[in-house]
Amino acid sequence: MTETEIRARVAEAIAAQAGREGPLLPMLHAIQEAVGHVPDEAVPMLADAMQTTTAEIHGVISFYHDFKRAPQGRHRLRLCRAESCQAVGAAALHDEVRERIGLDWGETTPDGRLTLEAVYCLGLCACGPAAMLDDRPLGRVDAEGLAAAVAEVR
């Protein structure tokens, strides 16, 4: 995506949400949806639209882990590290998965196809260790199954 394209998409996303009450979070979601992340150049545009400053927008974006400031992998694997999953051996599983796919937390494969993220509870505590691949929740996962699922989408 060229910078002009990015700007056009950001502008469109902002315009679509303008007029809502408290539009900043919807705008950020729309930008991330349209661009894949919230690029730094969107911040002054958001500041203009919201009649505020880049600092305030930056503060909001950086507060939420789910808003990404840089391009992410095409697919996203999220592994739950919260208490219930830890209780059923998630930590050891995660070590193995990271080893297998060669990614540490927050990293993206060099081909840009996969990003690995930590998440703290997916609401699947009854069937841990839990994970989520893009929009698909996965329960009682093991290293084998995760690797297969990942290979399928890559």
Next chain:
Amino acid sequence: MRDFIIPDDAYVPASTADMGTPPSRATTTVTLTVDGMPVTVPSGTSVMRAAAEAGIAIPKLCATDSMAAIGSCRLCLVEVEGMRGTPASCTTPVAEGMVVHTESELIRKLRRGVMELYVSDHPRDLLTSPANGLDEVQDMAAAVGLREVRYTPGENHVAPCMANGEANPRFREPDRSNPYFTYDPALCIVCMRCVRACDEIQGTFALTVQGRGFESRIVAGQDQPFLNSDCVSCGACVQACPTGSLLENSVAEIGVPERTVITTCAYCGVGCNFEAQMRGDQVVRMVPWKHGKANHGHSCVKGRFAWGYANHGERILSPMVREKITDPWRETTWEEAITFAADRLKAIQQEHGIDSVGVITSSRCTNEETYLVQKLARAVLRTNNTDTCARVCHSPTGYGLKTTFGTSAGTHDFDSVDFCDVALVIGANPTDAHPVFASRLRKRLREGAKLIVVDPRRIDLLETPHLGEAHHLSIKPGTNVAVLTAMAHVIVTEGLVSTEFIRERCDWDEYLDYAEFLSDPRHSPEATEAATGVPPEALRAAARLYATGGNGAIYYGLGVTEHAQGSTAVMAIANLAMLTGNIGKPGTGVNPLRGQNNVQGSCDMGSFPHELPGYRHITDPVARDIYERAWGVPVPEEPGLRIPNMFDAAVAGAFRGLYCQGEDILQSDPDSSHVAAALSAMDCVIVQDLFLNETATYAHVFLPGSTFLEKDGTFTNAERRINPVRKVMAPKNGYGDWEITQLLANALGAGWSYTHPSQIMDEIAATTPSFAGVSFDLLDAVGSVQWPCNEDAPLGTPMMHGTGFVRGKGKFVHTEYVASDERTGPRFPLLLTTGRILSQYNVGAQTRRTANTVWHDEDLLEIHPHDAEERGIRSGDWVRLASRAGATTLRALVTARVAPGVVYTTFHHPTTQANVVTTDSSDWATNCPEYKVTAVQVMPSNGPSEWQEDYAERAEASRRVLPLEAAE
């Protein structure tokens, strides 16, 4: 048992104790018990502040009394009987009968636990840190009795290296990008005081908290260096920081100050009170005084930081003389310089007559000094040839407001802005020229007040973060009167007039006459659009809002006065206020934003050729009699020459000697070539200044002046407030400016014997009714007073015309728009208007000699993209800016902030000399120059204009100084 009640406004507390949370404005009171002591406070007060009123300091880190509490640090926990848990005292409001315990076993345990966590991520050894002695974390650890920290070593933001020797990824190097302060993240506890100060007090919203939890960091902008962010370097964050994480570099260099002197800033007309914090005779830092009535503890980059010029290497400390202006300067003694000057003035008067000499008083010096200079003219030189730089800025304000209301000054105090519902800002750029007032206005705008801006340029006020309803009438330069009259037309013809107010306070017949004048269709917004460029619907909406939107306050600046119809525009503004009843109550009024620290005072002190102190006309025999008795000499009856008349007379050979104190007329007055010709035609030009300014290029005697830190006196700000100026160090040049004037007067045979400026103020009080009650003792007791201050108002007058106008009935004056002679044509198709920038002040003599130049190191010409493209100009290109008066070159900045057909620049730098271009066109009533409208042409250029080359050569030659030894 004591009973504590928050004192009223008139009281000046000596203490600088932090009360924790801001005062409540409620009028009802509540009584509670804090640690067994009954306390009575206004309802809405926090428990923390109530305790502070009782003398009990509850430990705290994130709370301070300049901003709203957020209850984040959890250190100020208290126990309240009947309330569950341990609430934060900063966010808990008092209630009737409440019983508060600020100390208990439980509270001590909780506070120590909280402090232990803070200290676990805070540098432990502060002995050699610049923050030593200023870090409230240290103080609070001591206050809560913290004795051990169990969480060490561990992850932290403090150590550059981790235990294993690897670099600590959480550690950040200090940000030293700002020239005046450093941000050291290692000392930061993320209490957000800096972020809140930037938001709530300054209104710039440049700082934020990045991330969350243990990752939280204070950053500027999008995690940028402070210098590259929106930060305007006002210093509010530095002042708010409890840990020294944000700290003035001067404290790091010199050490913690040991004493404090309350004084007044010498930059703009806001008149902020400062604490000069000293070590010995060295200023460590200037900190805005929280009890200052104009600034309430806030400041801008100029007053807060740009005071280093006092020690600049170019400051002249020895008097100098020369026979001819082509000679090099010769350093000499005070005695010789004063005798040289006095002899020349005497010789000129003998040969060419009494009125062949004159004085120009300074709007930068104190009231006492200004008074002495005009007294020198009237009582010693025996001429009324005295004028002041207000001639070239707000003389139309004096004329216009005196004619309509009866007083040559603004009507309200700055505090009134807190009550305005609609702010009408005309020809002013407060965020740059009056930044502390702008912050207060922005605060009110964020609270919901509406904004109308009448200006050719899109000023920063319109970019206020979280601004609500705002109207911008982007007018063509020079059409103020047409726009204001059209607004009045709308108000009258749409029946939005406040009939009750006019019947009670104004002359009804005059109103009817004015209303008939206004109702003529030629004043309608539709008819005036061609001249003004303002769409009629926008103008109608703005007029309706001002008339019906609640309390309407007008704030205006030099964009109103510096026009051929400056005085008419001021009267049109006064008419608008009277038509709508927006006068005489808080939140309304007509308020000129005056440019220089003491321009109000210099006008008050009789600097004008036709007025004695207190605006009494020179032909008034009663007023003259008072001075003849006080001075023991006859006072000449004929008004003297105004500054432009002095120049004209000089070129004609009739005016030959000038004593010019603290003003750079060559750079600041219009049509520089004409000024230069006038100065070179004189036999004796005496310049008294800190630096060899541009005027000194044409001077025969240079008397080194003193800074505001080196003398006692008073400045009067835009709200008529007489503020004390205090000597914090001995004058490096040897004398205060008042002493130098006295030396000169005595060499001319005056026999003055003032030993302290307070005696001069006593003389002013004794001879001027509106100052009758003013004395240094009173200022010491109450901090500051607003004139009139006399028997009727012993503590001064915050708001004028409360129940009736000073002149009796408010006067409506017809305001017919007459197009300026400065109009565009084929040769000069663009209109130039001039203005200011935040970091520089006036001709820049002071601010250019400070680190403020990092923000603005040259004047730029703003030009609209359309006009730039037509001429093949890009941002950064050198362009030639030419008018019928002259030409200069500077670099272009292409921006849509200015309308097509309009170009804009500042005049802070002598290399540019924007005033080479401005013309002799001036206000019909007062000769105030039309700086704001000059027809110009702009074209690409390769280098400096002929004037710039000639002048640079001449200035360099003229600044040669032969040292004392070499001359002998």
